[in-house]
Amino acid sequence: MRADAARNRRLLLAAAADEFAEHGLGASIADIAKRAGIGKGTVFRHFATKEDLVAAIVLDRIEALVAAGDRLRQAGDAGAALLEFMTVAAEQRQQRDLTFLHAAFDGHPEMARMHARLLAAIDALVARARAHGAVRPDVTGTDVFLLMCAPNHVAEMVPDAPPDLWRRYLAIIFDGLRPEGAHPLP
Amino acid sequence: MRADAARNRRLLLAAAADEFAEHGLGASIADIAKRAGIGKGTVFRHFATKEDLVAAIVLDRIEALVAAGDRLRQAGDAGAALLEFMTVAAEQRQQRDLTFLHAAFDGHPEMARMHARLLAAIDALVARARAHGAVRPDVTGTDVFLLMCAPNHVAEMVPDAPPDLWRRYLAIIFDGLRPEGAHPLP
């Protein structure tokens, strides 16, 4: 890859992430190109279709989460490690909310593979926390995978929220995961 | 209002709700009109703009929730009443997920008024539950207002989920609201 092409690719991915975060999936390629300071045709040279562009962004983000999960697996306190993982995920999402992108094109083959890797990382974290009695025995990795998205989603619904409102709801949800006072699940 | 106009209005609202639930906010007026069995022009006779159509649908749904809240306020067990309210809200959303509509045009004046009424109804429910020690003391009506949307949102992320998966996450979240084993909130 030529040097200018590599530079433009970086600019493009960053601009696209910003634009998607601001305007949702409806952000137009033309606006993304303008923001990156490149022509519209260049966008389609790097990514044949809008879907491919989205996939590239999402893949990067999931990869970062997998890396955090792998790192946290060696932490001392199993319960604290799980909470820390959910915090990292929420912080990533708080910075730029791109969750709707994850859901938009879940047919993409590479994305399915990456999702599986993420789920495996979370499973390991949860299994260890469960073994240490840090979370209730009936909670699964899938539960955490799903619930880790909820605090931001909830906090985003209030218009002029303080930027760390999600911490409040992460705390409530994590309390629901704890073994103390847990009621049986349906 | 003439009889045929009233009939078409009902057909239109039902068709629009279905179409939005299936295709998101991007559902086209033309498709909605076709589904309702009426012409496109007729849609704009009843609602001057797409936004007005959305608002009419959302208003109906919130009103139903407010009614449920008022009814439950006289129930025997305060804690069970709150859980029941959250269950009703989740069931409504499970049938047709239109939450994105609530968020889409929150500038609408009537919608703001209706949101306030809903929040008041929830506040009353939560205050009573708190007084009975059924929920932790630091939980507010706003918390419940925000969290009641989470179980469905979470359950929808898994593609081939059983239709009542949300009950699992409602149970977990409600456990997080209980006073037993609650950790202090940030």
Added chain:
DNA sequence: GAGAAACCGGACCGCCCGGTCAACTTCGTG
């Protein structure tokens, strides 16, 4: 430094969207 290959840009295409309008149909009243 020169030629080839890779890259860039923006005019262009076909499509679909929300919204308008004027001709036509239906309703309900006296």
Added chain:
DNA sequence: CACGAAGTTGACCGGGCGGTCCGGTTTCTC
């Protein structure tokens, strides 16, 4: 039953979208 008002319709408009394409430019290699 007749007539005006209310309602309906689908062709039509301007605009924005994703994606294409080719003439001109930049970068790399020898």
